[in-house]
Amino acid sequence: MLGALLAAAPALAGFALRLRSNEHAKAALCRAALKGRSRAELARIARAWVHTIPLRSALVERLRWHQQRGDHCVLVSASPDIYLEEASRHLGFDDLICTRMSIDGEGRLTGDFDGPNCWGPEKMRRLTERFGPQGRYELYAYGDSRGDQSMIDAAQHAWYRGQAVKP
Numbered sequence: 631m632l633g634a635l636l637a638a639a640p641a642l643a644g645f646a647l648r649l650r651s652n653e654h655a656k657a658a659l660c661r662a663a664l665k666g667r668s669r670a671e672l673a674r675i676a677r678a679w680v681h682t683i684p685l686r687s688a689l690v691e692r693l694r695w696h697q698q699r700g701d702h703c704v705l706v707s708a709s710p711d712i713y714l715e716e717a718s719r720h721l722g723f724d725d726l727i728c729t730r731m732s733i734d735g736e737g738r739l740t741g742d743f744d745g746p747n748c749w750g751p752e753k754m755r756r757l758t759e760r761f762g763p764q765g766r767y768e769l770y771a772y773g774d775s776r777g778d779q780s781m782i783d784a785a786q787h788a789w790y791r792g793q794a795v796k797p
Contacts, residue, residue: 693722731744782795
């Protein structure tokens with residue numbers, strides 16, 4: 631991992647200095663850390679790791695509340711699918727919208743994204759693409775970063791970093 635950080639250091643420094651976008655820095659880090667890795671190997675690692683994720687109990691309780699109501703629960707994240715697929719399954723989400731990693735014909739990651747980074751307005755674009763115009767469903771949004779702002783703005787009910795902004 632240290633090698634990946636060193637390889638991506640120029641892009642990460644550019645981001646820290648606000649000379650490069652977060653997408654550029656993330657792409658450089660993913661390329662350095664993941665290029666050539668086996669999709670199957672990473673899936674096995676994710677299955678073992680997912681049970682160790684520290685989760686805020688209030689968030690898990692809120693997810694369970696939605697599930698008991700019969701809501702269609704969608705995990706929307708800028709994080710990559712290589713571990714979010716397993717985390718989403720583990721938590722019982724119905725659907726996953728996230729950054730997808732490109733896989734070559736031999737089942738290895740190319741290190742590139744398969745489509746745009748699922749960050750900021752891209753999150754709402756994908757939600758709308760999958761489920762239709764926002765007025766057709768009631769949207770609850772739970773965010774913890776700047777990249778969640780477009781979902782929070784569009785939602786009828788929203789929480790940011792555990793605080794209700796649209797209860």
